[in-house]
Amino acid sequence: MSNKKDSITNDDNFKNFTSSTVGDIHVEDPRIIAKNINVYYGEKIAINNVSIDIGKNEVLAMIGPSGCGKSTFLRCLNRMNDTIDSCKVEGELYLDNKNIYNKKTDVVTLRAKVGMVFQKPNPFPKSIYENVAYGPKIHGMAKNKIELDEIVVNSLERAGLFEEVKDRLDSPGTSLSGGQQQRLCIARTIAVSPEVILMDEPCSALDPIATAKVEELIYELKENFTIVIVTHAMQQAARVSQRTAYFHLGSLVEVGTTEKIFTTPQDKLTESYITGRFG
């Protein structure tokens, strides 16, 4: 990967880099800046020259047909792609003006700052309490048991799960229902106080009621976190996000406010996808 710069300053006129994307990829107050990102799996290119800003306290929805590279791009944001041997990332990615693909970046702190919720709920095969307490524990966020309890209860409350599980914090996380498990995973993620939460189709395994709960949660979390969510449900993107990015075959085709993308898409591809002609 090319690490031309370690960090970005206002002197850099970084707003002028080229991009074939329709719509404004920039925002006023970016938390994440992706600049000319290319991702390869072996020889195959999966993300082709994608540049986009992600603002503070906004929910960005990423939509696009299956296999277009949404997950791949999302996983760049917390360097989860590092775990795939064949995966190679090029370009510059800044979180709070620090290049996260710099050799000096500590992935562990990065992933604590950029939490991730996965498509399939994946609680640890441990107790509900342990699931939430694990992150704070390894990061030394609590000085004692009382503080840890506080973090756990607080996170479960914010994930809207506490009332349902308060009597059985010791029972295994895997004994919860799918929707509860997913909210447990969200609680686990917010327990380490991240700045950004990445969600890869968090509701694809959930029923409408559980989905509604998670969406409500996303809406509340947006106050404190930057959220990037991948979704296949158009209505979901419309409901929870402020901005929407449309991916197609590894390219970022169009970005804009959610309202605009869903009402007056500029690009032909976006329009066909939104109107359900393919995908």
Add this chain to the structure above:
Amino acid sequence: MNNLKSRLAKEKRFELYGFISVFLALSLLSLLFISIFSQGYTAFEETRIQLKINFEQDILDPGHTKDWSVIKKSNFNLLVKNSLSEIFPDTTKRKQKKKLFKLISSSAEYQLRNEVKNNLNIIGTSKKLWVLADDDVDMLIKGHIKRNLPEDERRIDNKELEWIVTLESKKYIDKFFNKTLFTNGDSAEPEQSGVLGALIGSLFALTITLALSFPIGVATAVYLEEFASKNNKFIDFIEVNINNLAAVPSIIFGLLGLAIFLNFFGMPRSAPLVGGMVLAVMTLPRIIIPSRAALKSVPPSIKEGALGVGASNVQAVFHHVVPVALPGMLTGTIIGMAQALGESAPLLIIGMVAFIVDIPQSMTDPSTALPIQIYLWADTPERGFVERTSAAIMVLLLFLIVMNSLAVYLRKKFEKDIN
């Protein structure tokens, strides 16, 4: 319709095949158990003869020294002979007497010696003692030598039989639980031989094997599965070789042990330490392969979840992946250990096949192992060793069952902890 019928018939047939194969396996297994048990159960009893021993002052301690170092040199055998002559006063001819004394195991002398050693005050008194009978007497009492055979086909002649019948009528002869089998090492005399030496040898060797192969095997599996880069030619090479090692005949490992541990490093021959090391090398691939399979079967989403909250790779592996894989790794280990327990070829090569009477006191003492004891006894013509061979097999099987139950217990326990 026809289709459904044939599908159902197919299912039925398959079920039948399954049932037949399970039945066959079970019946062969029970046949094995029955044959071993029916041949071996008598070995758990031993024949003893009651003698009234006069601990004569003149024989043991004529000088009234009361000093064990003096007394221990006296002729304890004479006490046995005297007491036998008391029962059969008519036997006076030298040759006949010699034959009579042969009814008693040569271990009687040591039993008396211990009796005196533990209580010097016994000198001058007399006591009724049950001493071990000779193995031929034992075989006759247990019915392995038929009394109605013609004399020249019997290992016990008519005169001896007459004495035994006399002893029986006086209730001076009886069967007891065979403690000797569990307290003695090997011996040239069947009635004095036991499995303890081999059992301890096996235990020592297995301890070494476990201590070496479990940590190394698990560490290797974890490294290969979780940390090593997947597209590395060298790692591929190692993988292929581990799989090859698992298929290498065990005797080759013995030769390796002989060449490296004994000849190169000059370690002691016949020692459980070396035996354990050789078995550890042999067991390694048998632990690595199932451990890797266990690690591979852990859903990757668990590790991703841990990485997602900012755990390092090491933390994710040791906090989440390894605990989930542990039951599988333990099962693999115990199966590997069970194989090591039953292994004899590599131990033969490094000299654990010697005739060793003493119970090994440390890992470097010469010793045998259970399967080798079985091999040695099976190779001995005396009738007394036949039942002891089967008994040793039973002890080995029991050992195995205990180990396997432990494996099942541990697996259940860890699985419960996880879910």
